[in-house]
Amino acid sequence: xxxxxxxxxALIGFIVWWFWLYRSKDAVAVTENLxxxxxxxxxQPTRIEIQANQASTxxxxxxxxxPCAGQVIFPDLEISEDLPLNKVFSVELPALxxxxxxxxxxxQMYRGVxxxx
Amino acid sequence: MxxxxxxxxxxxxxxxxxxxxxxxxxxxxVDGVERAEMNFAQRTVSxxxxxxxxxxxxxxxxxxxxxxxxxxxxxxxxxxxxxxxxHAYYKRLIRETAIALTLGIPLMVYSLFAGEMTITxxxxxxxWLVIGVVTGVVLYISGxxxxxGAWNSFRxxxxxxxxxxxxxxxxxxxxxxxxxxxxWAVPELARHxxxxxTAMIIGLIDxxxxxxxxARGRTSLAIKRLIGLQAQTxxxxxxxxxVDIAIDQVLxxxxxxxxxGERIPVDGLITEGHTSIDESMLTGEPMPVEKQLDDxxxxxxxxxxGSIMFRATRVGKDTALAQIINMVKRAQNSKPPIGRLADxxxxxxxxxxxxxxxxxxxxxxxxxxxxxxxLAIVSATTVLIIACPCALGLATPMSVMVGVGxxxxxxxxxxNGEALxxxxxxxxxxxxxxxxxxxxxxxxxxxxxxxxxxxxEILRLAASLEMGSEHPLALxxxxxxxxxxxxxxxAEEFNAITGHGxxxxxxxxxxxxxxxxxxxxxxxELHNYQDQAQLFAAxxxxxxxxxxxxEFAGLIAVADPIKExxxxxxxxxxxxxxxxxxxxxxxANTAKAVAxxxxxxxxxxxxxxxxKAEKVAxxxxxxxxxxxxxxxxxxxxxxxxxxVGFAIGTxxxxxxxxxxxTLMRGSLHGLADAIAVSKATLxxxxxxxxxxxxxxAAGIPFAAGVLYPFFGLLLSPVIAxxxxxxxxxxxxxxxxxxxxxxxxxx
Numbered sequence: 079x080x081x082x083x084x085x086x087x088a089l090i091g092f093i094v095w096w097f098w099l100y101r102s103k104d105a106v107a108v109t110e111n112l113x114x115x116x117x118x119x120x121x122q123p124t125r126i127e128i129q130a131n132q133a134s135t136x137x138x139x140x141x142x143x144x145p146c147a148g149q150v151i152f153p154d155l156e157i158s159e160d161l162p163l164n165k166v167f168s169v170e171l172p173a174l175x176x177x178x179x180x181x182x183x184x185x186q187m188y189r190g191v192x193x194x195x
Numbered sequence: 196m197x198x199x200x201x202x203x204x205x206x207x208x209x210x211x212x213x214x215x216x217x218x219x220x221x222x223x224x225v226d227g228v229e230r231a232e233m234n235f236a237q238r239t240v241s242x243x244x245x246x247x248x249x250x251x252x253x254x255x256x257x258x259x260x261x262x263x264x265x266x267x268x269x270x271x272x273x274x275x276x277x278x279x280x281x282h283a284y285y286k287r288l289i290r291e292t293a294i295a296l297t298l299g300i301p302l303m304v305y306s307l308f309a310g311e312m313t314i315t316x317x318x319x320x321x322x323w324l325v326i327g328v329v330t331g332v333v334l335y336i337s338g339x340x341x342x343x344g345a346w347n348s349f350r351x352x353x354x355x356x357x358x359x360x361x362x363x364x365x366x367x368x369x370x371x372x373x374x375x376x377x378x379w380a381v382p383e384l385a386r387h388x389x390x391x392x393t394a395m396i397i398g399l400i401d402x403x404x405x406x407x408x409x410a411r412g413r414t415s416l417a418i419k420r421l422i423g424l425q426a427q428t429x430x431x432x433x434x435x436x437x438v439d440i441a442i443d444q445v446l447x448x449x450x451x452x453x454x455x456g457e458r459i460p461v462d463g464l465i466t467e468g469h470t471s472i473d474e475s476m477l478t479g480e481p482m483p484v485e486k487q488l489d490d491x492x493x494x495x496x497x498x499x500x501g502s503i504m505f506r507a508t509r510v511g512k513d514t515a516l517a518q519i520i521n522m523v524k525r526a527q528n529s530k531p532p533i534g535r536l537a538d539x540x541x542x543x544x545x546x547x548x549x550x551x552x553x554x555x556x557x558x559x560x561x562x563x564x565x566x567x568x569x570l571a572i573v574s575a576t577t578v579l580i581i582a583c584p585c586a587l588g589l590a591t592p593m594s595v596m597v598g599v600g601x602x603x604x605x606x607x608x609x610x611n612g613e614a615l616x617x618x619x620x621x622x623x624x625x626x627x628x629x630x631x632x633x634x635x636x637x638x639x640x641x642x643x644x645x646x647x648x649x650x651x652e653i654l655r656l657a658a659s660l661e662m663g664s665e666h667p668l669a670l671x672x673x674x675x676x677x678x679x680x681x682x683x684x685x686a687e688e689f690n691a692i693t694g695h696g697x698x699x700x701x702x703x704x705x706x707x708x709x710x711x712x713x714x715x716x717x718x719x720e721l722h723n724y725q726d727q728a729q730l731f732a733a734x735x736x737x738x739x740x741x742x743x744x745x746e747f748a749g750l751i752a753v754a755d756p757i758k759e760x761x762x763x764x765x766x767x768x769x770x771x772x773x774x775x776x777x778x779x780x781x782x783a784n785t786a787k788a789v790a791x792x793x794x795x796x797x798x799x800x801x802x803x804x805x806x807k808a809e810k811v812a813x814x815x816x817x818x819x820x821x822x823x824x825x826x827x828x829x830x831x832x833x834x835x836x837x838x839v840g841f842a843i844g845t846x847x848x849x850x851x852x853x854x855x856x857t858l859m860r861g862s863l864h865g866l867a868d869a870i871a872v873s874k875a876t877l878x879x880x881x882x883x884x885x886x887x888x889x890x891x892a893a894g895i896p897f898a899a900g901v902l903y904p905f906f907g908l909l910l911s912p913v914i915a916x917x918x919x920x921x922x923x924x925x926x927x928x929x930x931x932x933x934x935x936x937x938x939x940x941x
Binding site for chain 1: 201202248276277280281283284287340343344345347348349350351352353354355356357408411524525527528529530538541542543545546549550553554556557560561584585588589592611
């Protein structure tokens with residue numbers, strides 16, 4: 079039982095680390111050719127880097143039929159857009175001060191972040 | 196690299212069928228284009244490949260035509276597409292439900308009536324092996340999307356509903372297969388299989404998702420109606436010829452023809468003809484509005500009687516209708532503060548549930564009775580399955596979606612979720628008198644000369660003086676003079692004395708026109724005309740003093756009729772417990788008379804424009820949550836300072852961005868409607884949040900087995916699956932109840 083308990087505690091530790099403590103440093107810089115795929119429960123890439131203090135455009139390509147995937151919301155920027163299925167949809171972002179700006183679907187199951195640098 | 200996908204372009208200037216080949220060839224020559232097909236009738240080209248839109252447009256332009264991207268430009272097209280996609284997904288979910296339940300139901304019936312699903316003999320092992328493999332196939336067909344979603348989320352260090360379902364059903368299936376394949380590895384009493392639970396859970400959750408999808412479709416009916424108001428084509432005069440073109444091809448300055456019964460395609464100013472226009476779909480105002488030369492027409496409204504031509508002033512996304520749609524969409528997706536706690540909880544929810552599942556399993560393993568392993572698996576699985584982050588996530592947005600849409604249908608535009616929430620808490624409402632309680636179109640009712648000049652001369656001089664002013668009272672004087680065909684003179688050295696009056700030189704005479712304070716300041720003797728002025732004020736008329744060359748010359752009284760339904764609407768506000776206060780720059784007696792007529796007891800009179808905000812602050816200092824209603828332009832500072840600023844529109848001339856809530860029509864009932872719909876929406880959100888919190892807070896401990904030590908109760912994972920599937924459906928259905936909300940009859 080001792081080993082099972084130890085494994086259980088290790089599993090809890092892993093959950094805490096993996097979902098809350100781990101901080102990815104990889105962010106993909108936005109380009110004209112970059113499409114953010116909305117597929118199978120995630121935005122890919124999840125972390126997008128843009129130039130701070132200048133307007134930018136994100137291209138979304140939704141291939142996920144789930145209704146939740148049909149909307150992308152940038153709560154801090156008061157932007158919400160319907161994403162058509164299997165078509166690229168461009169979302170214009172205003173010039174942003176340096177910082178991180180979350181975006182997500184309506185239920186917040188799909189999550190991504192725009193990093194203005 | 197950008198991936199291959201479909202893009203659509205609208206082609207301009209393609210007049211003959213031979214253009215088709217030329218345009219297709221030009222597009223196919225672009226690097227990355229795999230397919231280009233033109234629909235000549237619709238002037239659209241569909242392009243497959245990974246070339247950018249800019250390259251495609253450049254290629255078409257090089258071939259001698261103009262091209263515009265069509266992707267997601269046409270709102271109605273996007274909605275149709277969305278509906279088609281949702282319907283296809285719904286059919287898929289129903290198919291997957293049927294497959295899973297076809298296996299799950301017989302297995303569950305067997306477990307209920309035929310006995311324990313355990314393995315004691317080799318025959319049983321063989322039978323369960325076959326059933327286990329079939330369940331695995333069903334899991335793949337009906338539940339693959341949960342597992343793929345869970346894995347993708349996991350790789351991105353996030354967890355969602357898919358994670359819980361995949362872990363729950365996956366654990367049940369893997370444990371059962373271990374029991375079947377390696378029975379010796381599991382204590383004898385724990386050799387129980389859970390294939391029925393696996394299949395039933397997947398089936399029920401797919402069914403819940405399908406029903407939720409249908410219910411969600413109904414939450415966006417209001418925005419669909421608004422989008423449906425947009426005309427698809429317009430008749431435009433180009434090079435002297437009338438041509439029918441797609442709505443997104445209409446340019447500003449185009450001359451557009453609209454016949455009776457047709458919808459106005461873009462905003463503009465009438466250049467020919469007169470008509471009456473039904474604007475009810477935008478303003479909620481049932482009576483058609485008469486329109487003539489130079490009057491504004493607005494996209495989405497319906498031309499009723501006459502044929503008109505108008506010059507387009509705002510097209511595409513700049514039309515009032517497009518802005519309204521945009522605002523409603525934005526507001527529908529914004530969150531009121533009440534939803535923020537749910538957001539915070541949602542972001543931690545799934546990992547917390549996973550931890551609870553592990554703890555629950557450990558507790559059962561350490562302290563549970565035999566078969567502890569089986570009980571641990573059941574409790575962990577049930578915890579994972581019963582937890583429903585979706586209900587929490589949906590609770591606020593679904594209600595906001597329906598509430599904001601419902602308000603828009605009543606001609607009330609709510610800017611965002613915060614305005615919606617605050618409006619529901621308003622305790623005091625300040626109403627600006629002119630244009631809000633009154634029609635804002637005052638008329639001259641009385642002229643009392645002092646003897647020096649005749650009535651007509653007083654009116655002529657006063658009107659000449661007021662020509663330079665934009666004040667509504669000034670306009671009434673000018674209009675009255677024009678009705679009598681009086682010759683107005685040019686005013687010189689015009690000076691507006693804010694909040695008090697105006698002065699200027701007309702025909703060599705020094706004129707002064709304004710309130711009693713202005714006259715006192717200028718040491719003008721008013722004799723006993725102040726008594727007469729008070730009599731006018733008691734009749735809700737506004738008296739104004741007129742002086743020529745430093746001598747009092749006469750009294751002009753102006754009355755602004757009270758809006759027909761103001762009294763009833765103010766009663767509605769008061770009945771809902773709101774303290775209604777009137778604010779005006781007018782003199783105290785007139786203000787009091789108007790206030791008495793409409794049933795208001797508190798009045799701020801003789802308030803200068805820059806003091807309006809101070810009055811708002813004064814009420815806030817008393818602890819009131821203050822709503823301020825004004826015309827949206829002159830009251831900007833007060834509207835901004837108020838907890839909720841209401842801009843009251845007249846017709847469709849609205850300052851959409853200037854207030855938290857814009858009332859598209861002039862009626863004060865819109866105000867009462869806005870507050871009523873806000874309260875109903877907040878009530879609905881609270882019901883949803885309460886339901887979602889209670890469901891999870893009670894369901895998770897129950898699933899973990901807290902009742903087992905006392906009553907021997909342990910929840911079945913199948914029941915948990917059903918509860919989870921229908922909890923989010925309940926939230927969406929409750930939000931849809933808001934669609935039945937009706938403002939009081941008026």
